[in-house]
Amino acid sequence: MGNKVIFIDVDGTLVNYENVLPDSAVEAIRMARNNGHKVYICTGRSEAEVYQNIWDIGLDGMIGGNGTYIKSGDEVVFHQVISKEESKHIVDWLHAKGLEFYLESNSGLYASEHFEEVGLQTIQEYTNRKGRDGSQVTVRTIFPEMIFGADLYRDDLNKVSFILKSYNDYLEAVKEFPNLKVGTWGGAGETALFGDVGVKSIDKGKAVDMLLEHIGASIEDTFAFGDAKIDIPMFEKCAVGVAVASGGDEIKAMADYVTDAVDDDGIYNAFKHFGLI
Numbered sequence: 128m129g130n131k132v133i134f135i136d137v138d139g140t141l142v143n144y145e146n147v148l149p150d151s152a153v154e155a156i157r158m159a160r161n162n163g164h165k166v167y168i169c170t171g172r173s174e175a176e177v178y179q180n181i182w183d184i185g186l187d188g189m190i191g192g193n194g195t196y197i198k199s200g201d202e203v204v205f206h207q208v209i210s211k212e213e214s215k216h217i218v219d220w221l222h223a224k225g226l227e228f229y230l231e232s233n234s235g236l237y238a239s240e241h242f243e244e245v246g247l248q249t250i251q252e253y254t255n256r257k258g259r260d261g262s263q264v265t266v267r268t269i270f271p272e273m274i275f276g277a278d279l280y281r282d283d284l285n286k287v288s289f290i291l292k293s294y295n296d297y298l299e300a301v302k303e304f305p306n307l308k309v310g311t312w313g314g315a316g317e318t319a320l321f322g323d324v325g326v327k328s329i330d331k332g333k334a335v336d337m338l339l340e341h342i343g344a345s346i347e348d349t350f351a352f353g354d355a356k357i358d359i360p361m362f363e364k365c366a367v368g369v370a371v372a373s374g375g376d377e378i379k380a381m382a383d384y385v386t387d388a389v390d391d392d393g394i395y396n397a398f399k400h401f402g403l404i
Contacts, residue, residue: 130163131403132344134190134335134361135394137170137181139354140371143389144257145264146271151395153184158404160185167199167338169331169351169361171312173285174198174233175272192285193357194334195326196233197341204341205334207326208232211282213307217324218279220303221289226296228289230281235274242266242290243275249290249320253313256320258373286325288312297322312357332360350401352394353378369397 135141135156142148156166168177169190177189188199197204209217214230221228227245230237243266250269254261267273291297294317301309308327313320339346351358351365354374362368362381370379373388386397398404 129348130165131348131350132339132342133159133164133166133350133403134169134331134352134365135166136353136355136358136361137168137172137177139257139374140352140358140389141168141181141394143373144254144259146269147390148180148184149390149392149394151392152389155395155398155404156184156186159398160187162404164403165342165344169335169353169358171286171357173231173236175235176231176270178272188338190331190334190338191233192231193325194329194331194360195285197334197338199338199342205337206233207329208282209284209286209307209324209326211280213304214282214284214287215280217287217304217307220300221287224296224299226289226292228287229270229273230279230284231286231288232281232283233285234283235277236270236272237274237277237279237281238266238270239279246290249313253320256314286323288321288323291319291322294319300324310357312355315356330360331358332364335361335364350403352397354389367401369401 165187167188171193173191190197195207227242228239246266251261254264297311300322308325310323311319347366349365350367351361352369354371356377368382369384370382371393379385387393
């Protein structure tokens, strides 16, 4: 087998919804890289939310912010942030609506004034929906390096996530920010728990294209691993799409292969199945 380029989503794919990284996934990635393959995480997280235990696996780089940030080795290939004016507009609008939020940048995750207490129930519900026991998780266990009490007017934002009081909050955000990409996560439609606002006209698939061009690799040599709808552009772009069994129905329906759940050695077993290790 020739050298491949492997893109792995983080939440729900590389780690479970309690942020646990299986030893088998670490072993698989290290073995694959020893075999000459390149491995990048491809995630909605900003670099500040990629904690040291993930970098310690050994990676070739990352796509972050759902495509707004690309790093290969120590080189930043691409980075597009929300403008300072747009960022202020988002913060002011969320404050006026009484919605708690956190700002996502490579320098840190910055929480709104009452995000920790308001977000507790939401984070627990999100964990429950993913088939895990959310009763013991807290905002600080899910976001261990979140920054509280900082200035919320920033010029380095990749995206902003906010807690939905109702689905109508998302619909109003779509109208309020026509020049930005507004989405939801933590459920589909009326069951969504969070809204998010980010850079328009960029996604994981487009970022894969840019990274491959930078490193001189071919689409024919790519694998994508994911668990959710946000990973679909990555699956559409890459030669082989692998969904974890613990993922959503939409991503599993379009996958070329469905591996075991995160906690059942899904990454390791898929790498073995495809001869990457």
